[in-house]
Amino acid sequence: MSLAPETYDELREIAARYPQARSGLLPMLHLVQSVEGRVTPEGIEACAEVLGLTPAEVSGVATFYTMYKRNPVGTHHVGVCTNTLCAVMGGDAIFARLREHLGVGNDETTPESADGLSITLEHVECNAACDYAPVMMVNWEFFDNQTPESAVQVVDDLRAGREVTASRGARITSWREAERVLAGFEDGLVDEGPAAGEASLVGLAIAGENGWAAPPSDPAPAGESATVPADGKLEAAKEADTRRAEAETVAEASQEEGSDD
Amino acid sequence: MTDTLTPVLTANWAADRAWTLDAYTAQGGYQALQKALTLLPDDIVTMVKDAGLRGRGGAGFPTGMKWGFLPPPDSNPNPRYLVVNADESEPGTCKDIPLMMASPHTLVEGVIISSYAIRAERAFIYVRGEVLHVVRRLRAAVREAYAAGHLGQDIHGSGYSLELVVHAGAGAYICGEETALLDSLEGRRGQPRLRPPFPAVAGLYASPTVINNAESIASVPSIVKNGADWFAGMGTEKSAGFGIFSLSGHVKRPGQYEAPLGITLRTLLELAGGVRDGHELKFWTPGGSSTPLFTAEHLDVPLDFEGVAAAGSMLGTRALQIFDDSVCVVRAVLRWTEFYKHESCGKCTPCREGTYWLVQVLERLEKGQGSEADLDLLLDQCDNILGRAFCALGDGATSPITSSIAYFRAEYLAHLEHGGCPFDPAASTAWSES
Numbered sequence: 001m002s003l004a005p006e007t008y009d010e011l012r013e014i015a016a017r018y019p020q021a022r023s024g025l026l027p028m029l030h031l032v033q034s035v036e037g038r039v040t041p042e043g044i045e046a047c048a049e050v051l052g053l054t055p056a057e058v059s060g061v062a063t064f065y066t067m068y069k070r071n072p073v074g075t076h077h078v079g080v081c082t083n084t085l086c087a088v089m090g091g092d093a094i095f096a097r098l099r100e101h102l103g104v105g106n107d108e109t110t111p112e113s114a115d116g117l118s119i120t121l122e123h124v125e126c127n128a129a130c131d132y133a134p135v136m137m138v139n140w141e142f143f144d145n146q147t148p149e150s151a152v153q154v155v156d157d158l159r160a161g162r163e164v165t166a167s168r169g170a171r172i173t174s175w176r177e178a179e180r181v182l183a184g185f186e187d188g189l190v191d192e193g194p195a196a197g198e199a200s201l202v203g204l205a206i207a208g209e210n211g212w213a214a215p216p217s218d219p220a221p222a223g224e225s226a227t228v229p230a231d232g233k234l235e236a237a238k239e240a241d242t243r244r245a246e247a248e249t250v251a252e253a254s255q256e257e258g259s260d261d
Numbered sequence: 262m263t264d265t266l267t268p269v270l271t272a273n274w275a276a277d278r279a280w281t282l283d284a285y286t287a288q289g290g291y292q293a294l295q296k297a298l299t300l301l302p303d304d305i306v307t308m309v310k311d312a313g314l315r316g317r318g319g320a321g322f323p324t325g326m327k328w329g330f331l332p333p334p335d336s337n338p339n340p341r342y343l344v345v346n347a348d349e350s351e352p353g354t355c356k357d358i359p360l361m362m363a364s365p366h367t368l369v370e371g372v373i374i375s376s377y378a379i380r381a382e383r384a385f386i387y388v389r390g391e392v393l394h395v396v397r398r399l400r401a402a403v404r405e406a407y408a409a410g411h412l413g414q415d416i417h418g419s420g421y422s423l424e425l426v427v428h429a430g431a432g433a434y435i436c437g438e439e440t441a442l443l444d445s446l447e448g449r450r451g452q453p454r455l456r457p458p459f460p461a462v463a464g465l466y467a468s469p470t471v472i473n474n475a476e477s478i479a480s481v482p483s484i485v486k487n488g489a490d491w492f493a494g495m496g497t498e499k500s501a502g503f504g505i506f507s508l509s510g511h512v513k514r515p516g517q518y519e520a521p522l523g524i525t526l527r528t529l530l531e532l533a534g535g536v537r538d539g540h541e542l543k544f545w546t547p548g549g550s551s552t553p554l555f556t557a558e559h560l561d562v563p564l565d566f567e568g569v570a571a572a573g574s575m576l577g578t579r580a581l582q583i584f585d586d587s588v589c590v591v592r593a594v595l596r597w598t599e600f601y602k603h604e605s606c607g608k609c610t611p612c613r614e615g616t617y618w619l620v621q622v623l624e625r626l627e628k629g630q631g632s633e634a635d636l637d638l639l640l641d642q643c644d645n646i647l648g649r650a651f652c653a654l655g656d657g658a659t660s661p662i663t664s665s666i667a668y669f670r671a672e673y674l675a676h677l678e679h680g681g682c683p684f685d686p687a688a689s690t691a692w693s694e695s
Binding site: 202 | 263264267268269271274278280350352354355358359362364383390392394396397401427428430432434447448449450451487488491514518519520580582584593600691
């Protein structure tokens, strides 16, 4: 079945955010998942139609990224980090326990519970919360410092429809609603949860205890020297300096072509 | 003498509702923007150059110099773009995510000032998709900034206009590589481009583009507000300023420590209460899994670009993953290698095929099968990958392997003697009593 006209409108709305419409494809695919529960052939057709691409071109993009799912995802998506640090800190044990407890393998979905709720379990790569290892994600919300027991409790609560709140984030809604936020539509939950967790604040707290801080500002207003007209000599020296620096940097840059800064 | 820790970017994270415009403004937020708009764009570029800010995303390229590579507007009429790399995915790296969750306005203010400096009228924040609440906070911050007149047409009557879009990725480590990120932002598979041309000349939509890490851009308001000398007065001669150091793993107080570049792991470990009781430091990464491992021998290496490079690794993203003596280095390295295999985009053969074969050989070794000759085979495979692909992903895959064989050859051999892994994985968990 093709997508609803309202969805087409929202797909066009996403594409219109960008100078070139195709840039909207990733968020558009997030929107497709939010309405379809996965990337469906109909969703691919819709994106292709809106962007003037072939379905094969859209498919080629959709299959590249791990967040796009070709099989139906459950009510909730549970990701356990099993990259090295989380794995050794207990992520492997958590993932093994959840697999056993839910009776599913990686990237598989449980049958619906009595409340019609299901869970898709996946092991995920580093999710940038290593100071809270081992970490679990529910619909891409942080569940910090997990144990096998706490993780089992979370999935049981989710399957029973009880309210579950992320460690650093909002009340859990559903995977589809999360995908809608990723597509660029706000859900009003931004003010839930803390600004930062305990580990994020540890250095700040130690600095406070010791009275440590960054030095005070420069005494002279910054930028002033740059706006003072320089005499010819200074100007020439500066230019030579820049030229040299740029030449050096080009050499450096060609060595550092893999830079990700 | 600069203090041991120098919270600047992290300074407001404990404030009540720190993510809101009200809280940020109450802490002096957007004052740097007001000041920047009274300066000439080139003066801000000069200021960032003079400050000595180097890219905080891993490679450490001088930020102001990167800006200076943009072709003069009269030689290239295409619009200019600023793209923020907030795709933080390098294993161990966890600094940009808490920054954007706690104080997204710091980044937004940095984006506006930096865009003004490079004369871009459109900017993008490319944030990885797997961090829902961070995406919420960024979007809300951008919405608030528009409403306050910090973004949009004729910002504060300056005549300068800027549109900013928060763009969520979809799960691909490779998109942290700057040219793969640009392809991804253009709605394509995220695969690195061959350079030259560099993004400064032909980046997003083949237009002049500056792409900087989120922490680099977030540092710009503090430089504008406090001065280049202030920034350069911290850190070391060639690695100026402060940075967020992320301690994780077997330390008593893991977390974010913002300090001048050049601090040592010994100092950071003291602040963090040391490794777990009854255990000793075994190995650590100075800047994520793509940077060669260090051991307890390297506790006093200054954590700046030069110091870490001189000791045989890279400062990277200051992602200090700490592993104590309960951890099997072969298990750790195998897991990272599986990650690189999974994340290789497939464009270049040495990386795509090489990471596949690295996993095969490492799996064999970890199970205690294979032979000592497999270590040489691994090193040979690494040699066939290093420097032979468009981007650094494959290079990164070789780092943990070559460094672990250099420091822990005996442990690889112990797997062969033992007929498998001699370590108990339960002993390394966060809840282990042993």
